[in-house]
Amino acid sequence: MTNTITDNATEVAESKATIEPKQTIEPKQTIEKVSIIVSKGSLEGIYPALIMGNGARNEGIEVNLFFTFFGMDAIHKERHDHIKVATVGNPGMHMATWAGGLPGVSALATKMMSKKIEALDFPDxxxxxxxxxxTGAGIYACLASVDLFGFTKDDLIEQVDEIIxxxxxxxMAAGGQIIFT
Amino acid sequence: MTITQLAGKPVEVNDEGFLVDPTEWTEDMATELADLHGVDTPLTDRHWVVINYMRKEYFENGTGATVRKLGKASGVNTKELFQLFPKGPAKLSAMIAGIPKPKGCI
Incomplete structure (x- = not known):
């Protein structure tokens, strides 16, 4: 009788041991590639995408930037130096929509933000x-947008690798992460 | 935290492999660290320009330089930085220089 109990106890202990999860070290998850779509032509639409892309390269992640629609302004020779903060329809600006629409308000907000950016020694x-x-990131323009706006490769900055x-x-993005801004 | 052997000495490193105490680092640890983290060895003079700059920055300002700062001030431009340390110049040069991962987004 005693033996049986002991046997049972041993059996229970054994079965418990097999149920216990194995102690394994999970390999750290990494991102190998990101493709970032830039679709907006405002400073707050473009800048975060550039920060994300640059930051990814600095972590050794492969990066492709794909500029489409108004985001194309960021790679347009005559426009990329005149990107503005949107002051209308932007609750984050904490100003009345009508005030944001007054002449010069967007320019002023842009000037203020550019000063801050410069003070922090961030690049324009x-x-x-x-x-x-x-850094080796790919920079691409969207063919549909180029056609839509009537651009040619000559309208775009020299860093553009290709119109695709x-x-x-x-x-190009296959197997990686896609970010849309 | 883990203890690892570098240049024959036991050294404490964090989960990512950065040295916990930068003062424990010696120059002969650099090649071993580079091998461990996938940077081509032997390290060239250009690698050393970056490594030395990183240590100088850390001891002067409390953090190593970001890629932008390295590109502007170390004497090695962005393109070359990525040739020397393809998997992230600031992070890898800090790792090899025995200092913590640089802080900063740009």
Whole structure:
């Protein structure tokens, strides 16, 4: 009788031991590639995308930046140095919509933000894109947007690697993460 | 925190592999650290320009330089930085220089 109990106890102990999860060290998760779509032409639409892209390269992550629609202003020779903060329809500005629409308000807000950016020694948009290009990130323009706005490759800054289709983009982005801004 | 052997000495490193105490670092640890973290060895003079700059920055300002600062001030430009340390110049040079991961987003 005693033996049986002991046997049972041993059996229970054994079965418990097999249920216990194995102690394994999980490998740290990493991101190998990100593709960032920049669709907005405002400072707050473009800057975060550049920070994300640059930051990813600094972590050794492969990066492709894909500029589409109004985001194309960031890679347009004559426009990339004149990117403005949106003061209308932007609750984050904490001002009345009508006030944001007054002449010169967007320019003033942009000037103030640019000063802060400079004070922190962050690069402006043209310098930032040049730097990201130097880190080895791919810089691409969207063919549909180029056609829509009537641009040619000559209208775009020299750092643009290629004008590509959405299909090319997906092929390029395959296996990585996609960020849309 | 883990203890690892570098240049024959036991050294404490954190989860990512950065030295916990930068004063424990010696120059002969650099090659071993580079091998461990996938940077081509032997380290060249250009690698050392960056490594020395990182240590100088850390001891003067409390943090190593970001890629932007390295590109502007170390004497090695952004393109070359990525050739020397393809998987992240600021992070890897800090790792090899025995200092903590640099703080800063840009």
């Amino acid at each position: 948009i043209p310098e930032f894109i040049e730097m990201i290009h130097d 289709t959405v299909g090319d983009f997906y092929e």
